[in-house]
Amino acid sequence: MNTPNPALRESATFDRGVISEIQRAAETGIYDIRGWGAKRKLPHFDDLLFLGASMSRYPLEGYREKCDTDVVLGDRNAKFPLHLDIPITIAGMSFGALSGQAKEALGRGASEVGTSTTTGDGGMTPEERGQSKNLVYQYLPSRYGMNPDDLRKADAIEIVLGQGAKPGGGGMLLGQKITERVAGMRTLPMGVDQRSACRHPDWTGPDDLAIKIIELREITNWEKPIYIKVGATRTYYDVKLAVKAGADVVVVDGMQGGTAATQDVFIEHVGIPTLAAIPQAVQALQELGVHRSVQLIVSGGIRSGADVAKAMALGADAVAIGTAALIALGDNSPRYARQYEELGSAAGFYDDFQAGKDPAGITTQDPELSKNLDPVEGGRRLANYLRVLTMEAQTLARACGKSHLRNLEPEDLVALTVEASAMARVPLAGTTWIPGAL
Amino acid sequence: MAPVATTEATVLNLVTSSTRAVNERLTSPEAPKTVTVTGPQGAHALACGLDSDIDVTIDGHVGYYCAGMNQHATVTVNGNAGVGVAENMMSGKVHVKGDASQSAGATAHGGLLVIDGNAAARCGISMKGVDIVVGGNIGHMSAFMGQAGRLVVLGDAGEALGDSLYEARIYVRGTVASLGADCIKKEMREEHLTELRELLDRAGFDADPSEFTRYGSARKLYNFHVDNASAY
Numbered sequence: 001m002n003t004p005n006p007a008l009r010e011s012a013t014f015d016r017g018v019i020s021e022i023q024r025a026a027e028t029g030i031y032d033i034r035g036w037g038a039k040r041k042l043p044h045f046d047d048l049l050f051l052g053a054s055m056s057r058y059p060l061e062g063y064r065e066k067c068d069t070d071v072v073l074g075d076r077n078a079k080f081p082l083h084l085d086i087p088i089t090i091a092g093m094s095f096g097a098l099s100g101q102a103k104e105a106l107g108r109g110a111s112e113v114g115t116s117t118t119t120g121d122g123g124m125t126p127e128e129r130g131q132s133k134n135l136v137y138q139y140l141p142s143r144y145g146m147n148p149d150d151l152r153k154a155d156a157i158e159i160v161l162g163q164g165a166k167p168g169g170g171g172m173l174l175g176q177k178i179t180e181r182v183a184g185m186r187t188l189p190m191g192v193d194q195r196s197a198c199r200h201p202d203w204t205g206p207d208d209l210a211i212k213i214i215e216l217r218e219i220t221n222w223e224k225p226i227y228i229k230v231g232a233t234r235t236y237y238d239v240k241l242a243v244k245a246g247a248d249v250v251v252v253d254g255m256q257g258g259t260a261a262t263q264d265v266f267i268e269h270v271g272i273p274t275l276a277a278i279p280q281a282v283q284a285l286q287e288l289g290v291h292r293s294v295q296l297i298v299s300g301g302i303r304s305g306a307d308v309a310k311a312m313a314l315g316a317d318a319v320a321i322g323t324a325a326l327i328a329l330g331d332n333s334p335r336y337a338r339q340y341e342e343l344g345s346a347a348g349f350y351d352d353f354q355a356g357k358d359p360a361g362i363t364t365q366d367p368e369l370s371k372n373l374d375p376v377e378g379g380r381r382l383a384n385y386l387r388v389l390t391m392e393a394q395t396l397a398r399a400c401g402k403s404h405l406r407n408l409e410p411e412d413l414v415a416l417t418v419e420a421s422a423m424a425r426v427p428l429a430g431t432t433w434i435p436g437a438l
Numbered sequence: 439m440a441p442v443a444t445t446e447a448t449v450l451n452l453v454t455s456s457t458r459a460v461n462e463r464l465t466s467p468e469a470p471k472t473v474t475v476t477g478p479q480g481a482h483a484l485a486c487g488l489d490s491d492i493d494v495t496i497d498g499h500v501g502y503y504c505a506g507m508n509q510h511a512t513v514t515v516n517g518n519a520g521v522g523v524a525e526n527m528m529s530g531k532v533h534v535k536g537d538a539s540q541s542a543g544a545t546a547h548g549g550l551l552v553i554d555g556n557a558a559a560r561c562g563i564s565m566k567g568v569d570i571v572v573g574g575n576i577g578h579m580s581a582f583m584g585q586a587g588r589l590v591v592l593g594d595a596g597e598a599l600g601d602s603l604y605e606a607r608i609y610v611r612g613t614v615a616s617l618g619a620d621c622i623k624k625e626m627r628e629e630h631l632t633e634l635r636e637l638l639d640r641a642g643f644d645a646d647p648s649e650f651t652r653y654g655s656a657r658k659l660y661n662f663h664v665d666n667a668s669a670y
Contacts, residue, residue: 029664143545143564146526148487148507175661187547187566187585188604192660197583201563202522202544208502211482211521215503218461219487 031265033172035097035353035363037165037258037301037323042273044256045307047420048413049429052399060398067394068404071318073295074156074225074248077217081225081248082134082156085114086390087318087405088308090325091253091299092138092158092229094120096173096182096194097260097353098326099370100127101378102362105329107131108379113386118158118320121171121196123185124150131379136227139216142171142196144186148219156249157216158227159209161200161238164257164300167231167271171196172261177356179365206241213246227251232277232300233270239284243294251320252281254300258323260363261354274300274311276423282315291315292406305392312393313400313408314424321389328385329378330360336372453477457484464488480520485513488530505532508549524551527568540577543570546587552641559596562589565606571641581608582618590637592645600653604660608653609634611645619669622656 010016021032053059060067075081090110095103097120104127110117116134119125123145129135137154139146151157162168173182173194183190203212213226228242229251242250254274259267278298285291298311299320311319323331332340337347339359345352353363361373397405400412414429415421421428422435448470450460454477463469464485475496478484482501485494488511496504499517508527515523518536527546534542537555544560546568553561553570559577562570562584571590578596581589584606594612601618608621609630617623626648634647658666 029667030662143526143566146545147528147547148489148509148526151507189660192604193662197564201560201582202503202525202541208521211502215483215486215506218458218483219507221462221465222458 031263033174033261033354034264034267034351035258035260035262036267036351037256038267040268042256043275043417043419043423044273044301045275045310047275047416048310048424048426049416050306050309050313050396050400050412051414053401057401059401060403062395062398065398066403067398069390069394071295071406073297073318074227076225076248076290076293077222077246078156078225078248079221079223080155082116082136084116084134084318086386087312087316088302088386088389089115089136089297089318089320090117091257091320091322092118092120092136092160093322093326094122094171094173094260095125095128095185096120096122096177096365097363099361099364099373100125101370101373101375102326102329103128104131104375105373105378105382106325107135108375109325109328109382109386110134112379112383113390115386116155119154121160121173122182124153125185127375129153131375138229140171140196141198141200142186142194143201144194144196151216151220151224154220154224156225156227157220158229158251159213159216159247160229161242162229162231162233162253163259164231164253164255164271164274165259166262166266167233168198169262169266169270170198172263172354174261174354174356177354177365182365206245209241209245225249227297229253231257231270232272232274235272235277235280236284239281239296240288243285243288243290247294249295249297250281250285251297251299252277253320254298256301257299258326273423274298274302275420278311278314278316279423279425285315292317305389305394306396308389309393309396309405309408310413312405313412314410314426317406324385325382326362328382329362330373330381331358331362333360336360448472449474449476451476452479452481452484457481460484461486464492464494465490478517482520485511488513491530499536508532518555519553523553524549524568527551537574538572542572543568546570548587550640556593562587562606565589569637569640571637571643573643575612578615579618581606584608588633588637590634590641590650592643600655602659603653603655605655607633609637609647609650610653611650614651614653617653620656620659621653624652624654626650626652 071087073082111133118136136156175191225248227249228247230238232254255271295317298316334347336359358364361370413426478498480501486506495514501520503522505513511530514533519534519538522541524532525544527549529549531550533552538557540558542557543551547566551570554573556574561576561580565584565587567586575593585604591610595614597615598618600621631647
């Protein structure tokens with residue numbers, strides 16, 4: 001970073017970002033609210049490497065020998081579990097946070113490659129249901145738009161207890177995005193700040209949740225898989241309790257998970273990295289004897305086929321993407337560089353999702369801006385991206401000698417750093433050492 | 439499916455049948471119009487997800503989430519109800535002749551919930567359009583984050599009534615231990631007396647609307663303003 005005078009020395013404690021935030025806080029009297037996920041550097045999948053096959057393992061021929069990718073989710077109790085062609089799903093993002101066009105595009109893209117998409121904290125829209133072959137309906141603390149008809153239209157139900165960007169925090173959709181349609185779906189006045197509850201109103205713990213799950217199963221004739229989504233924090237305990245409560249699928253959302261709008265201090269300072277959460281979740285499932293029969297979906301910063309493969313090697317059955325899906329649709333595209341600059345940001349940096357002024361037409365309710373996203377084109381871009389993720393993961397799996405992505409295992413991985421080694425519970429590269437292992 | 443014990447096709451006995459079997463019967467297209475459920479023994483999730491104008495009477499105490507997400511049906515509980523009775527009800531009527539545990543009518547979008555006795559904490563929490571009439575008292579944090587609908591209490595209300603209220607309206611005849619954030623006492627105008635009279639009549643209570651006090655949102659927390667920060 002250039003300074004006006006080379007002799008000037010920037011404080012590591014009070015760098016320009018910190019100074020700017022103090023000045024902003026003093027001026028406005030409110031914490032910084034933004035979208036996206038954690039921006040600080042965290043131990044991540046990049047800190048792991050695959051051990052491709054050589055002598056002790058036997059690789060498969062790329063693009064010639066089959067490497068399957070399908071996954072079945074929720075076959076423990078539900079009459080109709082989800083059969084997905086690829087183990088990469090679309091995470092819950094609300095209509096309200098996203099435009100109708102964006103939700104439609106997500107449905108189109110996901111359906112094209114045989115995977116699922118997920119509603120969010122705003123109810124189910126006809127566009128989304130219409131375009132999503134497999135739609136997971138989120139059952140959230142706010143219960144905005146919750147009704148039994150939509151529950152029955154869903155292919156699975158995801159009970160949301162937490163989100164990686166803000167475990168323990170509720171939703172936040174600021175008044176500038178609350179149009180007549182959004183307000184109507186949420187039974188609230190237009191223009192008010194919609195602060196969704198951080199906890200479910202009619203149960204207070206895992207014992208209650210077990211009964212709530214039975215109620216949801218009764219209402220939907222025991223047909224739908226029940227997911228439970230938690231923000232990654234005390235993951236080992238949360239996953240155990242979720243299974244005990246009756247979850248068919250557990251979704252663990254790591255700290256790198258995105259959000260439409262939340263306090264920056266929350267995004268950056270609550271939760272644990274995705275990498276650290278997976279082994280905890282897998283250990284909990286293994287100790288209960290349900291690993292693979294209660295499926296694990298991992299989300300929070302998944303970007304590439306390598307991330308997908310590594311998450312699965314650590315024990316996930318599938319992953320979910322949110323922020324990456326929005327980028328695939330066109331979020332932060334250089335195409336809108338001028339408009340981002342006019343908003344005081346830049347392509348690649350834009351995170352003011354709460355403002356509703358997204359020139360890409362994705363995180364907005366402005367009808368004119370929304371037109372900038374063609375749902376058909378967006379869906380095609382998302383499908384392309386999902387195909388690339390899948391092919392990348394297959395390539396890595398074949399190199400490890402695996403004929404199915406689910407056959408990847410921790411033994412296929414090593415860590416580059418001590419931190420990643422300890423969190424992921426795989427050896428530091430070139431050693432047999434896993435910090436903390438017995 | 440476990441066999442369902444019936445007499446004249448209108449009595450379902452939970453001593454000899456499972457909740458699943460009874461619920462399946464109640465929600466089937468061939469369900470009788472009038473049904474009595476006996477021996478509930480505190481069963482959870484009983485008569486939930488009903489979606490027709492069926493009339494169900496439950497003779498005894500029920501557990502959690504009785505009549506949850508009800509649409510169109512009339513459900514009468516001749517006993518007490520556990521947590522979350524009529525939660526997320528969309529339409530129809532649920533009548534608890536005894537007392538109700540916490541979160542009665544939680545997040546309910548429509549219909550009428552009548553509780554002859556007392557309701558525990560968080561009655562009408564996050565209500566979204568339902569009408570709730572309670573003959574006795576209600577516990578603390580009732581109507582917390584209530585968005586729409588009406589809550590009528592013939593007895594007393596516990597602490598933090600209507601905390602973080604949106605547009606739900608509250609009428610209390612007795613005392614209120616304390617009001618929650620952004621909840622204030624409001625004037626009882628003629629239209630409110632009329633509205634309350636109609637609600638009391640529908641619920642079957644003989645009470646004088648003029649004895650009630652109306653509470654609602656001060657709307658100071660609708661959009662953040664630093665000068666209201668202490669109210670949060």
